[in-house]
Amino acid sequence: MPDARTTVRELREAMGRFVAERDWQQFHSPKNLSMGLAIEAAELMEHFQWVDSETSRQVGQDPNKRTAIGEEMADVACYLLALANSLNLDLSDAVLDKLQKNAQKYPAEEFRGKFAKD
Amino acid sequence: MPDARTTVRELREAMGRFVAERDWQQFHSPKNLSMGLAIEAAELMEHFQWVDSETSRQVGQDPNKRTAIGEEMADVACYLLALANSLNLDLSDAVLDKLQKNAQKYPAEEFRGKFAKD
Amino acid sequence: MPDARTTVRELREAMGRFVAERDWQQFHSPKNLSMGLAIEAAELMEHFQWVDSETSRQVGQDPNKRTAIGEEMADVACYLLALANSLNLDLSDAVLDKLQKNAQKYPAEEFRGKFAKD
Amino acid sequence: MPDARTTVRELREAMGRFVAERDWQQFHSPKNLSMGLAIEAAELMEHFQWVDSETSRQVGQDPNKRTAIGEEMADVACYLLALANSLNLDLSDAVLDKLQKNAQKYPAEEFRGKFAKD
Numbered sequence: 328m329p330d331a332r333t334t335v336r337e338l339r340e341a342m343g344r345f346v347a348e349r350d351w352q353q354f355h356s357p358k359n360l361s362m363g364l365a366i367e368a369a370e371l372m373e374h375f376q377w378v379d380s381e382t383s384r385q386v387g388q389d390p391n392k393r394t395a396i397g398e399e400m401a402d403v404a405c406y407l408l409a410l411a412n413s414l415n416l417d418l419s420d421a422v423l424d425k426l427q428k429n430a431q432k433y434p435a436e437e438f439r440g441k442f443a444k445d
Numbered sequence: 446m447p448d449a450r451t452t453v454r455e456l457r458e459a460m461g462r463f464v465a466e467r468d469w470q471q472f473h474s475p476k477n478l479s480m481g482l483a484i485e486a487a488e489l490m491e492h493f494q495w496v497d498s499e500t501s502r503q504v505g506q507d508p509n510k511r512t513a514i515g516e517e518m519a520d521v522a523c524y525l526l527a528l529a530n531s532l533n534l535d536l537s538d539a540v541l542d543k544l545q546k547n548a549q550k551y552p553a554e555e556f557r558g559k560f561a562k563d
Numbered sequence: 564m565p566d567a568r569t570t571v572r573e574l575r576e577a578m579g580r581f582v583a584e585r586d587w588q589q590f591h592s593p594k595n596l597s598m599g600l601a602i603e604a605a606e607l608m609e610h611f612q613w614v615d616s617e618t619s620r621q622v623g624q625d626p627n628k629r630t631a632i633g634e635e636m637a638d639v640a641c642y643l644l645a646l647a648n649s650l651n652l653d654l655s656d657a658v659l660d661k662l663q664k665n666a667q668k669y670p671a672e673e674f675r676g677k678f679a680k681d
Numbered sequence: 682m683p684d685a686r687t688t689v690r691e692l693r694e695a696m697g698r699f700v701a702e703r704d705w706q707q708f709h710s711p712k713n714l715s716m717g718l719a720i721e722a723a724e725l726m727e728h729f730q731w732v733d734s735e736t737s738r739q740v741g742q743d744p745n746k747r748t749a750i751g752e753e754m755a756d757v758a759c760y761l762l763a764l765a766n767s768l769n770l771d772l773s774d775a776v777l778d779k780l781q782k783n784a785q786k787y788p789a790e791e792f793r794g795k796f797a798k799d
Binding site: 472477480481483484486487488490491493494495 | 590595598599601602604605606608609611612613
Binding site: 564565566567568569570571572573574575577578581584585586587589590592593594595597598600601604605607608610611614615616617619620622623629632633634636637638639640641643644646647649650651652653654655656657658659660661662664665666669671674675676678 | 689713747768782
């Protein structure tokens with residue numbers, strides 16, 4: 328399972344090499360990358376548009392759809408990694424900080440089984 | 446630099462704990478998570494909407510904006526990690542596969558400095 | 564009911580005046596407007612993120628939510644009108660053409676009650 | 682120029698007939714329609730992703746691209762019309778209200794040539 332041994336930096340470096348080999352940094356402004364990220368997020372969403380929420384849990388069981396969904400998730404991830412590279416921003420740091428902040432904003436006892444305050 | 450030592454699994458587990466502590470798996474269908482991802486991607490994009498592409502490279506220099514942008518990127522990442530958890534899909538594997546596929550689709554010599562074929 | 568008597572041109576002109584009075588045409592490039600449209604579409608989607616598909620039909624009954632949803636729909640419409648103005652493109656023409664094209668792509672007999680071919 | 686003589690209601694009715702003939706109201710929950718709208722908005726944005734803001738003003742001159750852009754705008758409009766039908770919400774009313782509200786939020790003298798307060 329690559330996730331168990333792959334650091335975020337390794338993924339950022341793999342993406343960084345891909346971009347540098349094509350001299351694409353010139354196109355990779357934060358504005359353009361954020362657009363790419365939103366476009367790929369929409370393509371991912373397309374797989375779940377017409378099924379209801381519960382049924383969407385089964386979509387990932389179909390091998391062909393699973394592969395297609397994985398590719399869209401990879402596209403989203405690649406733009407996110409490219410943006411972290413472009414801004415020189417530590418992604419793990421941002422994620423762990425945000426989870427701490429959200430843990431305070433949504434105390435577990437108060438929000439258990441609820442997505443909003445009563 | 447946390448990215449240098451944090452594995453994708455560690456981030457997935459941190460997100461997984463946050464969700465489990467609130468019993469939020471019931472809301473985390475792939476359909477809902479893909480919507481959340483697209484919503485956060487749009488909020489990220491908002492930071493760059495009115496500046497032109499080149500100027501957007503400077504936005505990340507402003508400390509307040511940098512923090513806000515990092516938070517939006519974290520939100521995108523959290524939904525992506527939650528979706529990987531929900532689908533039990535290896536994200537590093539998907540990213541590395543996609544980069545290989547894209548390396549064949551966009552040969553470096555042919556696409557250097559260009560984002561499309563002539 | 565304003566929809567019964569308001570032409571698309573009247574809405575385009577109202578939007579055009581709003582933009583011209585602020586000298587905002589300089590910001591209203593198709594790139595920026597398409598970003599704005601996607602951002603507002605995401606804000607609209609946010610109202611329905613955590614409810615399931617059927618329940619989302621009730622959201623519009625709540626007067627406060629109905630007003631908020633109407634405002635997000637208006638924001639989407641305003642960017643679409645501004646883009647039609649910026650490109651000098653007839654929106655009604657585009658819609659009626661697309662409906663004809665879709666009527667051929669999805670023949671009623673074949674697609675009745677189905678969103679995809681068997 | 683159809684925009685000059687086509688009312689919003691006529692467009693809503695054309696969309697309503699298309700949906701009813703296929704018995705698609707069952708899929709047209711506000712949740713699903715808002716996802717469709719966001720997906721089409723992303724496809725529209727794709728036409729302008731890699732060009733800079735100023736250059737995007739020229740994209741609409743190319744006849745093939747103009748047709749493709751018009752089709753994406755029509756897709757966005759169709760989902761917006763379907764959502765107005767699903768919620769039984771007057772779109773012209775919402776747009777004209779929002780423009781009035783925005784005229785107060787962004788007084789012309791103060792915001793002329795600026796997209797934000799100093």
